[in-house]
Amino acid sequence: MDIFGSYALLLSFAFAVYAIVGGIAAIITRHPLLIKSARNAGFAVCVLIWMGTASMVYLFYTDNFSMVYVAAHSNRSLAPYYKFSALWSGQEGSLLFWSFLLSIYVFSVLFTYRGKHPELMPYVGVVMAGVQIFFLTMNNFIASPYQVFAGAGAGGLMHMVTRADGSGLNPLLQYPEMAIHPPTLYSGYTGFTIPFAFALAALLGRYPGEKWIHLTRRWTMIAWAFQSAGILLGAHWAYAVLGWGGYWGWDPVENASLMPWLTGTAFLHSVIMQEKRGMMRVWNVWLVFLTFMLCILGTSLTRSGAVNSVHAFAESNIGHWFWGFLLTIIIVCLAAYFKNKDYLRSDNQLDSMLSRESSFLFNNLILLVACVAVLAGTLFPVLSEAVRGSKISVGPPFFNRVNIPIAMFLLFLTGVGPLLAWRKTSVESLKKNFGYPLIGGCIAALIAVVMGLREFYVGLCLLLGVFVTLTILNEFYRGARVIAARTGANLISSAAQLTMRNTRRYGGYVVHFGMVLVFIGISGTAFNQDKQMDMSAGSVMELGPYRMHLQNFDSDQQPNYSSERATIDVDRGGRSVMMLYPTRRFYPSNQESGTMVAISSTLREDLYVVYAGTNPDTNLPVIHAYLNPLVKWIWLGGVVVVLGTILALIPNRQAVMVMSAAPATGGSLLPGDPLRVPASYSARSQLPGQHE
Amino acid sequence: MNRRNRLALICAAFVGLASAMIPLHMDAQKTDRAKSVGTKLMCMCGCGQILTQCNHINCPSSGPMLKELDAHVAKGEADDLIVQDFIQEYTEKVLSAPPSTGFNSIAWYIPGAAFVLGLGIVIVLIRMWRQRDIDRLASASSAPVNAATQLRDVHLDRAREQADRETEEL
Numbered sequence: 001m002d003i004f005g006s007y008a009l010l011l012s013f014a015f016a017v018y019a020i021v022g023g024i025a026a027i028i029t030r031h032p033l034l035i036k037s038a039r040n041a042g043f044a045v046c047v048l049i050w051m052g053t054a055s056m057v058y059l060f061y062t063d064n065f066s067m068v069y070v071a072a073h074s075n076r077s078l079a080p081y082y083k084f085s086a087l088w089s090g091q092e093g094s095l096l097f098w099s100f101l102l103s104i105y106v107f108s109v110l111f112t113y114r115g116k117h118p119e120l121m122p123y124v125g126v127v128m129a130g131v132q133i134f135f136l137t138m139n140n141f142i143a144s145p146y147q148v149f150a151g152a153g154a155g156g157l158m159h160m161v162t163r164a165d166g167s168g169l170n171p172l173l174q175y176p177e178m179a180i181h182p183p184t185l186y187s188g189y190t191g192f193t194i195p196f197a198f199a200l201a202a203l204l205g206r207y208p209g210e211k212w213i214h215l216t217r218r219w220t221m222i223a224w225a226f227q228s229a230g231i232l233l234g235a236h237w238a239y240a241v242l243g244w245g246g247y248w249g250w251d252p253v254e255n256a257s258l259m260p261w262l263t264g265t266a267f268l269h270s271v272i273m274q275e276k277r278g279m280m281r282v283w284n285v286w287l288v289f290l291t292f293m294l295c296i297l298g299t300s301l302t303r304s305g306a307v308n309s310v311h312a313f314a315e316s317n318i319g320h321w322f323w324g325f326l327l328t329i330i331i332v333c334l335a336a337y338f339k340n341k342d343y344l345r346s347d348n349q350l351d352s353m354l355s356r357e358s359s360f361l362f363n364n365l366i367l368l369v370a371c372v373a374v375l376a377g378t379l380f381p382v383l384s385e386a387v388r389g390s391k392i393s394v395g396p397p398f399f400n401r402v403n404i405p406i407a408m409f410l411l412f413l414t415g416v417g418p419l420l421a422w423r424k425t426s427v428e429s430l431k432k433n434f435g436y437p438l439i440g441g442c443i444a445a446l447i448a449v450v451m452g453l454r455e456f457y458v459g460l461c462l463l464l465g466v467f468v469t470l471t472i473l474n475e476f477y478r479g480a481r482v483i484a485a486r487t488g489a490n491l492i493s494s495a496a497q498l499t500m501r502n503t504r505r506y507g508g509y510v511v512h513f514g515m516v517l518v519f520i521g522i523s524g525t526a527f528n529q530d531k532q533m534d535m536s537a538g539s540v541m542e543l544g545p546y547r548m549h550l551q552n553f554d555s556d557q558q559p560n561y562s563s564e565r566a567t568i569d570v571d572r573g574g575r576s577v578m579m580l581y582p583t584r585r586f587y588p589s590n591q592e593s594g595t596m597v598a599i600s601s602t603l604r605e606d607l608y609v610v611y612a613g614t615n616p617d618t619n620l621p622v623i624h625a626y627l628n629p630l631v632k633w634i635w636l637g638g639v640v641v642v643l644g645t646i647l648a649l650i651p652n653r654q655a656v657m658v659m660s661a662a663p664a665t666g667g668s669l670l671p672g673d674p675l676r677v678p679a680s681y682s683a684r685s686q687l688p689g690q691h692e
Numbered sequence: 693m694n695r696r697n698r699l700a701l702i703c704a705a706f707v708g709l710a711s712a713m714i715p716l717h718m719d720a721q722k723t724d725r726a727k728s729v730g731t732k733l734m735c736m737c738g739c740g741q742i743l744t745q746c747n748h749i750n751c752p753s754s755g756p757m758l759k760e761l762d763a764h765v766a767k768g769e770a771d772d773l774i775v776q777d778f779i780q781e782y783t784e785k786v787l788s789a790p791p792s793t794g795f796n797s798i799a800w801y802i803p804g805a806a807f808v809l810g811l812g813i814v815i816v817l818i819r820m821w822r823q824r825d826i827d828r829l830a831s832a833s834s835a836p837v838n839a840a841t842q843l844r845d846v847h848l849d850r851a852r853e854q855a856d857r858e859t860e861e862l
Binding site: 242243244245246249251279348349350351352353358361362365368369372373376377380384387388390391392393394395396397398401402406610612624 | 731732734740741742745746747783784785786787788789790795796798799800802803806807810811813814817818820821822824825828
């Protein structure tokens with residue numbers, strides 16, 4: 001099976017080369033058979049990668065310890081579900097997994113657009129195959145997961161050596177979320193290849209107008225949703241597994257995932273400008289390029305060891321391949337741009353400073369500044385070392401100080417943007433739209449201050465959070481009210497109808513609301529408390545309103561690990577409210593320890609208890625407890641963001657035709673767009689929510 | 693729902709939200725000085741964590757460093773002095789954020805410079821695009837207008853006015 005998988009990957013590399021060469025020939029000759037042949041080669045690449053990956057999974061499940069990668073990341077007693085996730089737990093396997101996920105996207109694109117867009121798809125196929133070739137080069141020649149143990153036998157002949165057992169999976173990865181987080185995040189990274197391929201293809205092929213944007217919108221949203229979910233799942237994994245009481249440490253690997261998310265978010269917004277007004281063509285193409293470049297840059301940082309990271313990948317030496325690939329991408333993008341930049345020329349016009357267009361410009365500015373801030377902080381130690389010969393640390397205090405004001409500005413724009421009309425917004429309408437939400441936000445902040453809140457940014461976050469929430473509710477309410485008036489349905493069902501008529505717009509609002517929840521959750525960090533104690537049975541620790549009575553310790557022996565568990569009775573106000581069982585595990589196969597944090601989570605706060613180990617001085621178990629307010633809002637916000645994105649991906653439902661008598665002087669018009677066609681011209685086929 | 697009821701509902705919602713947040717603040721413990729100074733320092737074991745957040749039991753670095761920090765605080769030394777002592781012992785790498793002086797202070801200016809530069813570009817773009825719009829309108833008004841165009845403009849203006857009126861009601 002090892003040979004099968006290895007050959008499958010080699011063959012897929014050969015097919016990928018053909019997909020590029022054949023694709024280029026097809027572009028030049030426009031020969032239909034060549035176009036079809038290159039596309040079929042693209043399909044073959046994907047199927048072969050699937051075979052190669054399936055073969056590796058099989059090797060894990062059959063405990064084939066003649067394979068170096070399997071032996072390094074699994075052992076016989078590893079739980080079956082972790083044998084699957086062990087696939088991406090190391091450098092070589094994670095690169096194979098990257099190829100695997102990319103191949104799913106590539107296959108889907110080739111299949112979805114087979115026989116369509118003949119001027120564009122050969123270019124798309126070539127770009128996608130180009131990206132696949134790089135990763136297949138890694139999989140086959142640089143970091144192959146199919147290396148075997150070999151030893152010299154009698155007569156000097158090499159033969160395969162099989163180990164009795166493997167080293168086991170890193171304990172930190174033996175956690176259910178680790179079976180979900182990497183695939184989700186990688187699906188985000190790899191997914192951005194698709195808009196990149198379309199953008200570059202459209203530029204190279206001078207594909208007309210905004211069509212490539214329409215074609216890739218859903219792919220971009222899918223990638224963005226995966227990236228968002230992946231980042232939050234990673235944060236949750238860090239929170240629940242690493243046992244330091246936090247969820248985001250501004251580690252380079254975390255930053256690497258955040259940067260393409262920021263530019264991807266900017267793209268999702270600015271692309272609307274191109275769709276609606278034909279503006280920002282150059283900017284959008286470069287945003288897509290930049291997003292993809294940041295995906296590769298992030299991977300380079302993760303795998304090159306250029307920056308210090310707690311992630312094991314940082315110790316590898318394949319970084320220069322990624323730097324080379326990144327350089328190639330930059331050169332290709334620049335060459336394509338300078339060759340065909342005239343094609344991207346757009347007649348950008350702005351009717352007014354107070355318009356949706358300018359809000360998108362500021363939105364993009366802020367997201368890009370946030371990205372620059374994260375990038376600067378991540379790379380500055382490298383720069384400092386290059387210039388001064390010594391590395392410095394750029395830790396959370398820097399990132400928090402720089403990014404919190406940026407985040408607040410972004411939150412403000414999240415509320416303002418939807419209130420501004422395209423082209424021009426009158427001051428009166430601005431006053432009317434801003435009035436209640438702003439008053440609402442101020443009242444909330446005022447109440448908070450009166451009740452003792454003294455943290456400036458928390459107060460501001462509360463003010464803006466309420467402001468944004470009210471603007472969103474107002475948008476739903478206004479549209480739903482019109483539908484309710486016309487159809488006689490109640491407000492809730494009208495709001496549902498409204499949403500389904502323009503899923504992208506209202507799904508976007510749901511995403512915004514999800515982000516508000518995330519921001520409020522993050523603001524709770526200002527009130528974190530923690531306490532650490534050496535505890536024995538019967539001792540008590542107090543933290544905030546909680547009293548934790550340590551009842552006893554017990555131990556357990558599992559096939560893959562042994563564990564020690566503390567039983568803690570938690571009471572609040574003299575009443576027992578819960579039992580917590582923080583656990584510490586020891587994995588003999590790799591001689592490592594891991595913590596299983598006990599978390600009691602409510603909307604108000606998390607009581608987070610870690611069995612941190614044993615104090616060598618006192619020989620007593622060390623219990624570290626944290627009281628982290630509002631953390632659950634972050635996870636809840638993440639769910640809302642994903643649901644909002646799914647909603648935005650659903651095709652719009654056709655509006656119900658409600659014919660009504662129209663006044664002779666021009667029928668009823670719809671709110672929002674000043675240029676909407678009067679009802680007397682079109683019946684009422686267009687109801688609120690059908691415009692962006 | 694009339695305006696007063698709506699306002700009352702909004703107020704009630706805020707009181708709920710604010711009260712959910714505020715007791716947390718009231719309950720918050722005061723962190724001790726060592727903890728505060730500790731956030732300015734990194735653990736030197738390579739974990740990349742803030743000194744006071746390093747959660748490795750028996751960590752070869754954080755334990756001794758925290759003891760050292762406690763000793764400095766117990767002596768009543770000023771924060772800056774404590775941090776300087778740590779820099780002398782571990783180099784600038786011990787700082788959790790770049791210093792505000794010297795070459796490394798550039799890190800602090802990059803985001804601000806990016807913002808100022810970006811803002812400048814956005815403002816220039818907006819002005820340029822606004823000017824284009826003004827030029828377009830000017831050339832349109834100076835061009836001879838035929839009857840059909842006039843009629844279309846009248847309809848368009850009427851439609852805009854009506855849209856404004858109806859959306860105002862909302």
